[in-house]
Amino acid sequence: MSSNKMVIANGRFLVPGSEKPVLSGYMTIENDLITYIGEEKPVIEEGTVTLDGSRLLFMPGLVNTHGHAAMSLLRGYGDDMVLQAWLQEKMWPMEEKFTGDDVYWGTSLSVLEMLKGGTTTFLDMYDHMDRVAEVVEHSGIRAVLMRGVIGLCPEEVQNQKLAEAVAFARNWHGKADGRITSMISPHAPYTCPPDFFMRFVQAAHDLDLPMHTHMSETLREVEQNAADYGLRPVAHLEKLGMFTRPSLIAHGVHLNDEEIEILARHKVGVSHNPGSNLKLASGVARVPELLRAGVKVSLGTDGAASNNNLDMFEEMRLAALIHKGVSGDPTAVPAPEALLMATQYGAESVFLNQVGRLAAGMKADFIAIDIDQPHLLPHSDLLSHAVYSASAKDVEHVWVNGKQVVKHGQCLTLDEEKIRRKAQETFEGLLKR
Amino acid sequence: MSSNKMVIANGRFLVPGSEKPVLSGYMTIENDLITYIGEEKPVIEEGTVTLDGSRLLFMPGLVNTHGHAAMSLLRGYGDDMVLQAWLQEKMWPMEEKFTGDDVYWGTSLSVLEMLKGGTTTFLDMYDHMDRVAEVVEHSGIRAVLMRGVIGLCPEEVQNQKLAEAVAFARNWHGKADGRITSMISPHAPYTCPPDFFMRFVQAAHDLDLPMHTHMSETLREVEQNAADYGLRPVAHLEKLGMFTRPSLIAHGVHLNDEEIEILARHKVGVSHNPGSNLKLASGVARVPELLRAGVKVSLGTDGAASNNNLDMFEEMRLAALIHKGVSGDPTAVPAPEALLMATQYGAESVFLNQVGRLAAGMKADFIAIDIDQPHLLPHSDLLSHAVYSASAKDVEHVWVNGKQVVKHGQCLTLDEEKIRRKAQETFEGLLKR
Structure with a gap:
């Protein structure tokens, strides 16, 4: 059975609490798990999906x-x-x-x-x-x-x-x-x-x-x-x-x-x-x-x-x-x-001990923000930018349990147009009921 | 001399302090000024630029x-x-x-x-x-x-x-x-x-x-x-x-x-x-x-x-x-x-008495935010959404002194790519000096 594997190359990764809280390097995801994160380039087998992370900052979801x-x-x-x-x-x-x-x-x-x-x-x-x-x-x-x-x-x-x-x-x-x-x-x-x-x-x-x-x-x-x-x-x-x-x-x-x-x-x-x-x-x-x-x-x-x-x-x-x-x-x-x-x-x-950090063995719940934007420059301290300068709308990609659910700001799993229309209709309906 | 005229149709406009703080209707801009804002449709001469405002909320800049x-x-x-x-x-x-x-x-x-x-x-x-x-x-x-x-x-x-x-x-x-x-x-x-x-x-x-x-x-x-x-x-x-x-x-x-x-x-x-x-x-x-x-x-x-x-x-x-x-x-x-x-x-x-409100006679400094987004729905109270729910990144269009300077989120007057690169270079240069 072939595994579902992806490597992120040349990314910056937030690992708060560790010695280098902004790590530059690589992260490997296999199925629902992070299997590697580090400065050194991992061995990448032919055919493995590779994502260029150079304009992105990766953080735990x-x-x-x-x-x-x-x-x-x-x-x-x-x-x-x-x-x-x-x-x-x-x-x-x-x-x-x-x-x-x-x-x-x-x-x-x-x-x-x-x-x-x-x-x-x-x-x-x-x-x-x-x-x-x-x-x-x-x-x-x-x-x-x-x-x-x-x-x-x-x-x-x-x-x-x-x-x-x-x-x-x-x-x-x-x-x-x-x-x-x-x-x-x-x-x-x-x-x-x-x-x-x-x-x-x-x-x-x-x-x-x-x-x-x-x-x-x-x-x-x-x-x-x-x-x-x-x-x-x-x-x-x-x-x-x-x-x-x-x-x-x-x-x-x-x-x-x-x-x-x-x-x-x-x-x-x-x-x-x-x-x-x-x-x-x-x-x-x-x-x-x-x-x-x-x-x-x-x-x-x-x-x-x-x-x-x-x-x-x-x-x-x-x-x-x-x-x-x-x-x-x-x-x-x-x-x-x-x-x-x-x-x-x-x-x-909430008692989920395999979530919340970018580390080998953790569930692959992570996000990428687009850091090549005026309000996130210069790249002095990307952890500071994530906390003090960024907002929800800077999120470019989202993965949960190893599966990408948001790509270039678009949700891949939900029908956004329909949900927007239904939310408005439901509110109007509640007012009338 | 022909004047530079634009009509915004079917928009929602924030006019805080007035009886109806969210006005649905029309706004006319001629050269650097707002010349009309109201619920009633103005006479629109042939050839006048018209902007459909139906997915947008207009506010003073x-x-x-x-x-x-x-x-x-x-x-x-x-x-x-x-x-x-x-x-x-x-x-x-x-x-x-x-x-x-x-x-x-x-x-x-x-x-x-x-x-x-x-x-x-x-x-x-x-x-x-x-x-x-x-x-x-x-x-x-x-x-x-x-x-x-x-x-x-x-x-x-x-x-x-x-x-x-x-x-x-x-x-x-x-x-x-x-x-x-x-x-x-x-x-x-x-x-x-x-x-x-x-x-x-x-x-x-x-x-x-x-x-x-x-x-x-x-x-x-x-x-x-x-x-x-x-x-x-x-x-x-x-x-x-x-x-x-x-x-x-x-x-x-x-x-x-x-x-x-x-x-x-x-x-x-x-x-x-x-x-x-x-x-x-x-x-x-x-x-x-x-x-x-x-x-x-x-x-x-x-x-x-x-x-x-x-x-x-x-x-x-x-x-x-x-x-x-x-x-x-x-x-x-x-x-x-x-x-x-x-x-x-x-x-x-800052002693600019012709700026800061959407009203006839004021300078045309105004912005439009995209309100057809999950975090700005339902459309219960758009003034509340502008204050409590929106962010800088919801801004779709910006006009200053009657001239459009941001269109669909892109700045029309500045070379963004160059500024981003220069800002990073300048910061790195300062660290080395």
């Missing part, structure tokens, strides 16, 4: 560790509003109307945007997840999918939702050539009563899956948790047993020192969503402190309705910029750290 | 009110450093070597980036300004140019620099079909001793030109000013007479209530540079308070070495995002206000 893909349908539908009004008057009434088809087209729009923008793995917590999985399956992207459950409902509805979440994880974990994995995801401590939350912990144990939830996004929610349960959210979730499972929490904006210490001790990851946290005025997460305490911090876009795009380069840059400005320390979150947050730490945070 | 264009040569050459080390070890030793040719190529690189990214007017404060003016002249961009003078030098050098600044303003103000205007610009109160600063004020009176300077960018500089002169920078500049001239200050990060009141009273504009202020850890300017006090706040990129790009969409988004996150108020700097800061307020801040 970006990993978006928190979001709600279908919410791209509500992009720009309500901005600059107080959170409760935005949710109650704008988001929830529209989301209530979402059918499986709506979720399918909203997710398609988001996956198209993410792939073209260099995101090769995304976490999605939403409803109608079978339809999300369908999009993942045929788009070629990698995803960590879970039914997010809000438990403010009668017990039989709770039971049904939990059963759905479990069934989804059971059906889809490991599917699509292993590109789909799953987690167990109660929506948040303030939307899932303690007893109900604990049933998710049990389910995660039963299925041997990690857990994900929203936590401490707003100050109000933290105060409410303390009022309702006598504990701040971290101690509350610790008590409910969540951290007996490998866990990732989204946001973590309002954390005190003790809470950071608890998260570090249990190796709980934090998905930092700087764009969404700023836009919704939730605040600025204590990222430098989290990193110093050894907490794995990754990056997420959240839904496009509170961002308002899914450009992970922008999240990476925001993470590198805002903590400097707010702390007064220009060395806070330096560029290599921001890049690691968007790649390796992201992959590790 | 973006106005970048503070920067040092040639510094793009130092993009990525030193990041994540403490300000003084960055200046003393990285920027100043390199800038000292800059020749007129270096400034010419660095400025060419920046103007190319700005035009392609939808910036139609930029303010530039630097040295070798004749070479900057050359680039402006043949690129077709609009610019407000000034020799920025650092006065920490012997008196005869001070005299020579001041004479240069005056000669430049005299020679170039109103040139290039009026696309070049000038201001008088002592670099900063901490780099120009009071007596010397006052000679600039006098020169500005003599030439009847406005003034520009850096002010209160860092806390340290404010404290130093108080220690040296017994006054904080605003009162100090007021005392030196700067505000008897129409004035624009750059940064204004550290301002107390009294200072904001003084700036408002004298109608002094503030060029807010959020990207640079965050990256250099200078802090977060009190933009909501400035706007509430009636101060005209515009947006600048600062030099690309501290940004690290010249994407004014990014500055607009940062301005809309960070003040929400830091203040806790999601209604702070709403999208229309951020757009005004990047356009109309910018033009007014």
Whole structure:
């Protein structure tokens, strides 16, 4: 059986954390794996596909560790509003109307945007997840999918939702050539009563899956948790047993020192969503402190309705910029750290240990950006340019699991024209329903 | 004499501040002016050039009110450093070597980036300004140019620099079909001793030109000013007479209530540079308070070495995002206000009252972005998309003074290939000198 092999020649490759973070040389891909990366030219057998990398910068694909893909349908539908009004008057009434088809087209729009923008793995917590999985399956992207459950409902509805979440994880974990994995995801401590939350912990144990939830996004929610349960959210979730499972929490904006210490001790990851946290005025997460305490911090876009795009380069840059400005320390979150947050730490945070780095033995999830452009010149420090100067639209090529899914900026796996038309139609339809 | 006329049909046009901020209709351009904009179809004479605007969103060209264009040569050459080390070890030793040719190529690189990214007017404060003016002249961009003078030098050098600044303003103000205007610009109160600063004020009176300077960018500089002169920078500049001239200050990060009141009273504009202020850890300017006090706040990129790009969409988004996150108020700097800061307020801040809006009688400085893209769908609120979702690379066409300078993303007036090559060569040459 002949293997599917490609060699990239004369490329520049980002390997943050290593001695030479911008490596000039070669990378070999066989089937779904990177089999070689180094300065020395490998032996290239006759007939092997060779790609000239000389105008390109290769990086690990970006990993978006928190979001709600279908919410791209509500992009720009309500901005600059107080959170409760935005949710109650704008988001929830529209989301209530979402059918499986709506979720399918909203997710398609988001996956198209993410792939073209260099995101090769995304976490999605939403409803109608079978339809999300369908999009993942045929788009070629990698995803960590879970039914997010809000438990403010009668017990039989709770039971049904939990059963759905479990069934989804059971059906889809490991599917699509292993590109789909799953987690167990109660929506948040303030939307899932303690007893109900604990049933998710049990389910995660039963299925041997990690857990994900929203936590401490707003100050109000933290105060409410303390009022309702006598504990701040971290101690509350610790008590409910969540951290007996490998866990990732989204946001973590309002954390005190003790809470950071608890998260570090249990190796709980934090998905930092700087764009969404700023836009919704939730605040600025204590990222430098989290990193110093050894907490794995990754990056997420959240839904496009509170961002308002899914450009992970922008999240990476925001993470590198805002903590400097707010702390007064220009060395806070330096560029290599921001890049690691968007790649390796992201992959590790969603428990994909073969993704997020360019190294032999890793899955071939990588992207190439066109560096021969005015805003990326001169070529002083290409890692700096990737973090501080580039954007989603600089992405030229994208590979996931060894398969090229974007070529010269065009998505090879999705019908872009159709998705654009359907997204607009779906939004207009929702307005009328 | 036949006039040069064009009609844009079936377009969407951003007119922030008016009742319908997204207008669907038509716009007519004759020579260098917008002569009509409205929902009703105008009479179109036979032979008039018509542009189908149906996949495009038209906006005023973006106005970048503070920067040092040639510094793009130092993009990525030193990041994540403490300000003084960055200046003393990285920027100043390199800038000292800059020749007129270096400034010419660095400025060419920046103007190319700005035009392609939808910036139609930029303010530039630097040295070798004749070479900057050359680039402006043949690129077709609009610019407000000034020799920025650092006065920490012997008196005869001070005299020579001041004479240069005056000669430049005299020679170039109103040139290039009026696309070049000038201001008088002592670099900063901490780099120009009071007596010397006052000679600039006098020169500005003599030439009847406005003034520009850096002010209160860092806390340290404010404290130093108080220690040296017994006054904080605003009162100090007021005392030196700067505000008897129409004035624009750059940064204004550290301002107390009294200072904001003084700036408002004298109608002094503030060029807010959020990207640079965050990256250099200078802090977060009190933009909501400035706007509430009636101060005209515009947006600048600062030099690309501290940004690290010249994407004014990014500055607009940062301005809309960070003040929400830091203040806790999601209604702070709403999208229309951020757009005004990047356009109309910018033009007014650099004293160009015929630029910055799409309206009959205004100069035809405008841009079109391609809105039929995944990250700009659905078309819920195109003004929101322009601020929260778009980037420089979404710019499809650019016109300045009625002349098209970018078409389908390609610059029509500059030799991009040559500029890219020269920028890289110049940087490499600087490293070796």
